[in-house]
Amino acid sequence: MKQRRLGKTGYQVSEIGLGCWQLGGGFGPVGDETANAILDAADAAGVNFWDTADVYGGGLSESRIGAHPKNAQVRVATKLGRGGGLFPNNYSFEGVRASLEGSARRLGVATLDLAQLHCVPTAVLREGSIFGWMDRLQAEGLVRHWGASVETIEEGLLCLEQPGLATLQIIFNVLRQDAAEQLLPKAAERDVGLIVRLPLASGLLSGKFSRDTQFEATDHRNFNRDGEAFSVGETFSGIPYERGLELVQELKGLAPESMPLSQFALRWILDHPEVSTIIAGVSKPEQLADNVAASEQRSLFPALNTRLKEWYEKDVKPAIRGGV
Template sequence: MKTRRLGKTGYSVSEIGLGCWQLGGDFGPVGDETAGAILDAANAAGVSFWDTADVYGGGLSESRIGSHAKGPGVHVATKLGRGGGLFPNNFSKAGLRASLEGSAKRLGVATLDLAQLHCVPTAVLRDGAVFGWMDELKAEGLVRHWGASVETIEEGLICLEQPGCATLQIIFNLLRQDAATELLPKAAERDVGIIVRLPLASGLLSGKFDKDTRFAATDHRNYNADGQAFSVGETFSGLPFARGIELVAELKGLAPQALPMSQFALRWILDHPQVSTVIAGVSKPEQLADNVAASEQKSLFPALMGQLGEWYEKSVKPEIRGGV
């Protein structure tokens, strides 16, 4: 597995990471045996960056990671700010500390490798107090580094102004390309590691869905398809599902022959050198091999990268809901 530097953390992390939202059962039930097999497969493949959050399964994802053996060099990142009574407007240093202490206990560590503010409201980021509290909690030894997971370019740019911000987790994929213009270059200037989430746009870019695909009632691709539960941008990158299916069909016509759709999508992200790691969730351990293979694929030709950018601006961006 190829590795990259995660910004000012100095951590060396796998290009392909593991998103652990599904380990909390938020996409549908995941048994202990399957969860363990996914983490075993990650260790075996050299996937050394695992991303979770305190609210995934009410702490179940963190607990499963905490009780599982980790391979050499594995770094676990968690997130805070959506649970613990903090969201949307009750943020305090004491509240952040309590949340972090709960995560550390579930993960079985004294100090968290990386704690990320979890899509907190834009107004809270603009106020800025939350950043100072994270600096203080780092100084106390509760976290080694802190970062932020954001929903929009505006929020990302606010976070990049904070000297203590070590990482930025963003939505970035073939169906959400806006970060490439300003955000990624600025992050590189500030030595902020970029963690990409939703690389396959909630599975759309796997190429395995069609207009008749249905999702379980417990799956956010069902209950949040139109932003009923949280930001619509977190599901299918803000696209209506039916339109997303049509756009992926167009993409298949642009992809290099013999390159699987999911690897094409992941390779496009990795061809942006400012990206440190791409966190892709899997529901079955065997899916990891397909994700990891993208790291070994050849870079896409510059002409194709340009064509994909033009296609996005014309065909995709006007369709996105929830802001970019």
């Protein structure tokens, strides 16, 4: 597995990481056997960056990761700010500390490798106290490094003004390309590691969905299609499902015939050198091999990237809801 440097953390992390939302049931129920098989497969494949959060299954995802024997090279990143009674307007230093201490207990560590603010409201980011709290907790040794996971480019640019920010997690894929213009270059300038989430737009870019596809009742792709539970941009990258299916069909006509659509989508992201790692979630261990293979695919031709940008501006961007 090829590795890249995760910004000022200095960590060497796999180009393809593992998103662990699904281990908490965010994409439907996942049993212990399947969860362990996914983590085993990731470890065996050299996928050494695992991303979780305190709210994934009410701590279940963190607990499963903490209990799982893993290679010493694995870096576990967690997130805070959506649970623990903090969201949306009850943030305090004591509350943030308690949240992170809970994550550390579940993960079975004294110091967290990386703690990320988890889609904290823009107003809280603008007020700024929370950044100072993270600096303080880093100085106290509860976290080695801290970062932020954001929903919009505006929030990302705001976070990049913070000297202590080590990483930034963003939505970035062929259906959400705007970050390439300003956010990616600025992150590189500040030596901030970029973590890409939702690289396959909640599975749309696997090319395996249809109008007849059914999702579990507990799957956010069922209950949050129009932003009923949280930001609409977190589900199918903010694109209405039916329109997303149409766009995927168009994308299939642009992708190289020799490359599976999911690998094509991941390769497009990896062709941006500012990106440190992609956290792709899987519901079955065998899906990991397909994701990992994208790291070995050759870069896309410049003419194709230009065509994809034109397609995005004309056909995709007008369909995005929830801001970019």
